[in-house]
Each structure stands twice: as structure tokens, then as C-alpha cells.
Amino acid sequence: MKMRGVALALHGAAMAVLWWALSGHGAELGGSRAVSTLAVAANLGYVVAGALFAFGADRARRAARMYVAAVVAGGFVASWAGATGVVPAATIVCGASFLVLMWGEPGRVRAIVGWLAVAASTLLIGGGALMRLGRAPLRGPPVAFEMMRVDDDFDPLGASPAMSDGFSVEVETIGEREHRYLQLAAPPEMNATAARRFATEWVAKHFAIAPGIRVAWKDDSDGASIVLHSFWLREPPFITSADVASAVVYDHDGPTTLLVSFHGDGAERFRDATRDGLGKRLAVLFDGAVMIAPVVRAEILTGQVSITLGEHYDRTKAEGLAAGLRGDLLHAP
Numbered sequence: 001m002k003m004r005g006v007a008l009a010l011h012g013a014a015m016a017v018l019w020w021a022l023s024g025h026g027a028e029l030g031g032s033r034a035v036s037t038l039a040v041a042a043n044l045g046y047v048v049a050g051a052l053f054a055f056g057a058d059r060a061r062r063a064a065r066m067y068v069a070a071v072v073a074g075g076f077v078a079s080w081a082g083a084t085g086v087v088p089a090a091t092i093v094c095g096a097s098f099l100v101l102m103w104g105e106p107g108r109v110r111a112i113v114g115w116l117a118v119a120a121s122t123l124l125i126g127g128g129a130l131m132r133l134g135r136a137p138l139r140g141p142p143v144a145f146e147m148m149r150v151d152d153d154f155d156p157l158g159a160s161p162a163m164s165d166g167f168s169v170e171v172e173t174i175g176e177r178e179h180r181y182l183q184l185a186a187p188p189e190m191n192a193t194a195a196r197r198f199a200t201e202w203v204a205k206h207f208a209i210a211p212g213i214r215v216a217w218k219d220d221s222d223g224a225s226i227v228l229h230s231f232w233l234r235e236p237p238f239i240t241s242a243d244v245a246s247a248v249v250y251d252h253d254g255p256t257t258l259l260v261s262f263h264g265d266g267a268e269r270f271r272d273a274t275r276d277g278l279g280k281r282l283a284v285l286f287d288g289a290v291m292i293a294p295v296v297r298a299e300i301l302t303g304q305v306s307i308t309l310g311e312h313y314d315r316t317k318a319e320g321l322a323a324g325l326r327g328d329l330l331h332a333p
Contacts, residue, residue: 005054005064012046042071143286143324145260147239147305148214149273150281150293152179154232156207165202170229174295175279184217186226192219195226196289203230216283218290231283231290238269247325249318256318258307260325267303275299286321 049064056064157169157180166185171178182203186195196217203215212235217228243266248259262270273282274296283293284307292307309318 002054005050005052007050008053008064008068009047009050012043012050015046016040016043045071142241143321144288145239145241145244145325146237146285146288147270147273148216148233148235148237148283148285149277150283151213151232151234152177152281154210154213155180156209156232157182167199167202174281182230183220184226184228184230186228188225190226192221192226192228192289195228199228199230216285216288216290218293229290231293233283237285238273239266241325242266243269244325247322249315249322251315251318256309256313256315258309258318258322258325259304260307261304264303270303270305271299271301 045067049067052060053064152174163169166187168183168185169180170183171180173179182199184195184199184202186198190198199217200215203209209215214233214235216231216233218231220227220229239262243262244260245263245266246261250257250259261267277296278299279295281293281295284291284305291309309321313321
């Protein structure tokens, strides 16, 4: 019994360390951080259960068996909820194999089959995890996500504003109305981040911005130079990164698109914003930069926003963006 308990404890410790090292938050079963954290906790529980089985009395051994059985059942539930693939399946097989070994005194055949199953499933877990790590390099910091209302009634530019430093006043038609905006043709030595910082500071210096209004910039570059387009946004954001439940990339027969889903409260605020903002624009921002600002045509009840990323985003870059929105430390598998 001691050998079986010690093996279970060592397996649990090794798996908990492995998953923690992979993601920083857990096992990434199904891409859910909550499930990932539970998976790490379950493996740490194996350490305690193994110690109880190896060195405890009969009651402690029964508790250890019941715990392993509960974890196996939880694994089936997690798989049913979407944690598919070789690694989750191998995790369930490994727990079930330990349960077979812990139930009574196994005969020779049951012991051989059980230990082989434990070894094979452990190798599958480790191998699958390392393969995921090999094809999923670490990303940078999380991506800040915001959705804000565009205030098209606000115009601080005046009758005939004097422009300089590469700025000009342009006009666009949204629906049946014309709107003025600032355009910056940035000098060649500026990258997009520096150009946005320069443009924001320039606007704050030259125009009176009303309280509760933020200027933000969309990159309209053609590839040869940085061209920025201004938006006047109403503070505060009604959606932030904390509201993001999932972010998935798809590019089937069309431009690369990011589908972002929101948690319950965020989904309600998004629904209210689309209901109250019919005919108006809502801006989607990544790290403070406007990605899109579409006109709301109908109330959206699904709690999801579809964001066309355009030709500058290939699949790899889009997956990195989605991972940043989810807060993963690794790209999604």
C-alpha cells in the first residue's frame, strides 16, 4: 500500500508543477482559467490522498479512494463541458488507473494492467503538455480591451482651426451626418505607439477637451507611413478586459476575425449599449488604440462582438491577440 500511495503523491506533485509551469494558472483544460486552477488543486489533492493511503489508517485510505474517485468524476464532467483532447483524456485514465490499484489488494494481472495504464497515461500527459509548450511560445503582456461610446456630437475643432505638425481636419459621412475628425500624417521616424502619444499630447495642448471625453486614435496607415484618425470617446468604458469570457479567431473564406464573448454583467452592459446606441458608433479599443468603430444597426443580445482584424493580421498574430485578451500566458493550442 505504501508504494501505491507514494506513487500517487509523487504523480500529483509532478503534474501540479508541470501544469503550473506551462500556463502560470493551471492546466488549460478547455481554455478556462477556472478549470485550470481546479486541475492544479486536484493534483495537489493527489499528494495528500497518496500520503493518507500510504501512511494512514483504514478510514484515511477510504477517504483517499473517495477523493480519487471524485477527481475522476470531475474529469469526466470537465471533458463533457469542453475539455477535449489527448491530455485531458489521459488525465482521466491515469486517475482511474490509480483508483483500480487502490481498491483492495490487486492481483497480479490487475496490478500489471494498472501500473502500465498509469505509466502510459503519465507519458501521454507529459508528452502532450511538452508538445503544446513547443508550439506555443510565451507572449507579451495582456492586451487591454475596451468598448466605448463615440460622441459624434462633440467637436472641439472650432470654425477654422489652424493646423500644424502634420495634422489636418478631414470630413467623413456617418449615416446622414458629416463629422469632422483630426488626421495625423506622422513623420517617418515615428512608430504607431509614438505617433498616438504625440497626437494625444498635441490635442491636449491645442484644444479644450470637455470633462468625460477621451481622444483616441485609429491607425489608417497604408503600410508606407503612419496615418492616425481621431475619435472622441465618452468615458468611462462600458466594457473592459475584466468582462472578457473568451476570444476565438476564425478566418474561414474571409478576413481574419476575432469573436469576443463577455461574462454575464458585461453581456448585459453590451446589450444595453447597443439598444441605447442605435444609429450611433461604438469603438473597440486594443491597448488604447481604436480597432473598429461601427455604427450600431440593431440591439445585440448574444453578448458577443465580432471584430474584423483586416489584412495586417495573419492567423499567428491574431491568435497572439486572442491569447492576450484571454490573459493566457501561452497561445491557445
